Amino acid sequence: MSPSQSGQPVLSVRDLRVATMGRRPAEILKGLSFDIAPGETLCLVGESGSGKSVTSLVTMDLLPRGELQVTAGRAALNGEDIITATPARTKALRGAEMAMIFQEPMTALNPVLSIGLQMDEIYRAHTRMRGPERRAAAIAAFESVHLPDPPRIYDSYPHQLSGGQRQRVMIAMALALKPKLLIADEPTTALDVTTQKQILELIRNLQDEMNTAVLFITHDMGVVVDIADRVCVMRHGEVVETGTTEQVLSQPKAQYTRDLLAAVPALTPRAARVQPAPDHALELVDVNKVFEFRSFLSKMMRRPGHRVQAVRDVSFRLDRGRTLGIVGESGSGKSTVARCVLRLEDPSSGAILVNGHDIAPLEGQKAPAPARRAVQMIFQDPNRSLNPRLTTGDSLIEGALNAGEPRAEALARAAELLEVVGLPRDALSRYPHQFSGGQRQRIAIARALMMSPDVIVADEAVSALDVSVQAQVLDLLAEVQAKRNLAILFITHDLRVAAQICDDVMVMRRGEVVEFGTAGQVLADPQHDYTRALLDAAPGRDWDFAKGCRITEPA
Template sequence: MATNTDVSPVLSVRDLRVQTCGRKPTEILKGISFDIYPGETVCLVGESGSGKSVTSLVTMDLLPKDELEVTGGSVLLNGENILTASGKRTRALRASTMAMIFQEPMTALNPVLPIGLQMDEVYCAHTKMRPAERKAAALAAFASVQLPDPERLYASYPHQLSGGQRQRVMIAMALALRPKLLIADEPTTALDVTTQKQILSLIRKLQAEQGTAVLFITHDMGVVVDIADRVCVMRRGSLEESGPVLDVLSRPQKDYTKDLLHAVPSLSPRAARRAGDRKPVLEVKGLHKRFEMRSALSKLLGRPGHNVHAVRDVQFELLRGRTLGIVGESGSGKSTVARCVLRLEDPSDGHIVVNGQDIARLRHNRELAKARMSVQMVFQDPNRSLNPRLRIVESMIEGPLNTGEARESAVARAGELLETVGLPRNSLDRFPHQFSGGQRQRIAIARALMMNPDVIVADEAVSALDVSIQAQVLELLADIQSRRNLALLFITHDLRVAAQICDEIMVMQRGQVVEYGAASDIFRTPREQYTRDLINAAPGRDWDFQRGQRFVEESS
């Protein structure tokens, strides 16, 4: 929408400055300023640590007082300065006038309370509705965000919902009292492309109906193209440049903005690599995985549960030096296949052949431990895969020590591998919290390499990283793969990443393989409608970020 300067902004941030508390304060925000008008969406973009989320926390008066403090500026919400308002006043403003959708709904929702009760708290805190009125309002709010069967969902717990449904619940809570300002902090980062498209469309629809001003924080430039009216590019606490979204994307003024845009992977697949060794290092044949679902009452009474067929008859092969990407919506079975390949889940049926050995049949712990050395995993979140209480050296040498390698030898190799992934050897003595997200993922890759694997399984290994760090990690993986002739099984919901790193693509839906073939064929001439729907749902799919223009120009 075009900004109407005759209308007052819903949010006006002026010369906002924030610094850390303590004896040696560090400035986090360095005098940033921007406005958001009714019905307008402003996107804050930039690398991790640029100050995007701190800006949102200041606006919501959620800044951790013992860690960060505001040292200057103003934040005006409908003309009222949030920085000078009392805690009681800002609590009243939250939900009624401003609201926030957080990145991870499982950390924002209480896991031990039904969804309906959590929604009820919103109305209890800010209205004088009676219980029946509150429930009716909650059901209407759930219906407005297109959640199926609101009555059933009202009584459900967060873990009983899908990721997309949980995020819709968060949107319903945020918009329940029709706030004038909605802050969305990376609300679609962990969602697959079709769910992401639905959430973005939903936010736009509700915004149009209610005239809400939206502050959208993201590192996904495709999302910026699809949802933003204006964009503010942040770097190290400063505002590098801002303006209408198409102006910034097509004619960036700052080198930093240009670098961010050039780091966005293209949806056009890379040139196919020549196949090397034709003998597969990993073969999966007729893989099935069924889970028996039983309630606590059924278990107590000894009643049988019902089976959920998570993976059905999956088969593929992976050659040395090649990358196979597995893509599909949440719940399609991607991660279950990966966990079966690693034998973190026992397959119900089928064969998993690694270097000629069928590890699906192994049951003895010692045999499994030996087989797992050939297949290692890099998880999505290094914060959860690295023990925060252990120094990096202890996390890296744990596997080799368990297989009998001498400590001195393992420590020496750990130092070498850290240098291989671009970190100094002295990083061994530090703790995980002393590194950035991208550095922690490099450590996770080095730890996987400690076991000298033939196959690395990367499960959403770059989805939580901003575009520039993501590009560095992908380049690192490609370099290590080339030098060590590794096979890479890459699981992702980001089709841009899949197009740039994968040689073959396997598309999954509801536990089954829908389409399987060369990445160039899948992206250029998909045979199945489901695959076409996935590609069409990719955010910013019609925008060429390297050239700053649309792929298909509109006819005059």
């Protein structure tokens, strides 16, 4: 009898406890319990450190050996306890009965193997198909997730695909053998809103076809609205609340749940700020950027390469004390504009004026020191932008030392800036791994402020953060901006974030600006079809988190 006929859940977790190993073990999961029925989607939500991802690793039998161990409880897949199963048995279950979509496909996919070979491994491990049958099955799987030109995808390598395409490949791999349980760990966090919407619809449609149970892990409450049947809210390894999506979002019982929902930024733009007299910190005039890709053979034969115009005739002004948001899909040219402003890329033509001085004609490394100091960057992922071998203090003062500032003076300023961003002075001697994600991003902000810039470029600076931490970082940026009269160029794919922090919004598509105006004009009354499509694709658009109810369109 199948689970759906017997009423047996596909996944049943009971009193699950996980602890660190060592002299002083700490409990990570503290008696976790939940069920997922066939065809149902359960969303695990909560801040970083709540135990969401550890739960998925236990279920897949992927806990890091020697670091974490299950101390009690049960996790049963169709009645079979995964925890007590042999490694050979859980290996057989992975892929065939349960599968996982990871957050970052570039990390999960092997960069030196073609997509086809990686897909082929699944069929070779779990089926008796011959080579031509495996290829046909792989191409059919790629077609099922609506990948363009599946034979080309089969022969491609991960770096040759877009982010959305790589995530579709991961979904195709996960669903190749029609598992009864699909675990999705933040599968849409790094994707733009239109690709995100497509991926969520794809998971839901495939789930309906296969009656798959889905364990969906996310910190995005908008995604919860769009995909969840039930919600399980976690904090510090415990379940603080569980129920249907409507129950949890409209009538939250736990204060922690109410705090999470209150931190979700609204799509309604904030009230417009009084604009002082124009004081241009940054101005772009008809900036273009063309990339030329030439193979070794074309170089040898002196033939022209493949040209891609990433940015076309982009112009804008950014005044001190104001925030300009650049929004658009992946490949729209947002980050290329930022890299040109920072002189990490040389523009092909046009002018880039920093405090009135054009730095565009100069090669990036030859830009004068004042211009380079005047524009600083906050990167998306502080895990990668902060050197793990340097203390916080050494990371903060690196730029100042390169500019000739004495070490003692630089350290004193670094300590002051840590207090500005809400961290204690003794954080100077600690390393990045000793901080939470939100704290690391605060360090990244302090590092940008060390050079006393006029312009800060924030490239997806809060996209990987929990909603509560995200709100804190956005408040911090607004506070620092007000005190230092900073101009902020804010690049994001999250329209909710743009609505809360931006004074003006520029919408880009395929390297061109398609709409520009105040946040109120662009987000509340969009004029371009592409802008309207972006807003329509925003997750949870039809839910008012402040009021806890669905938004009803006026008659």
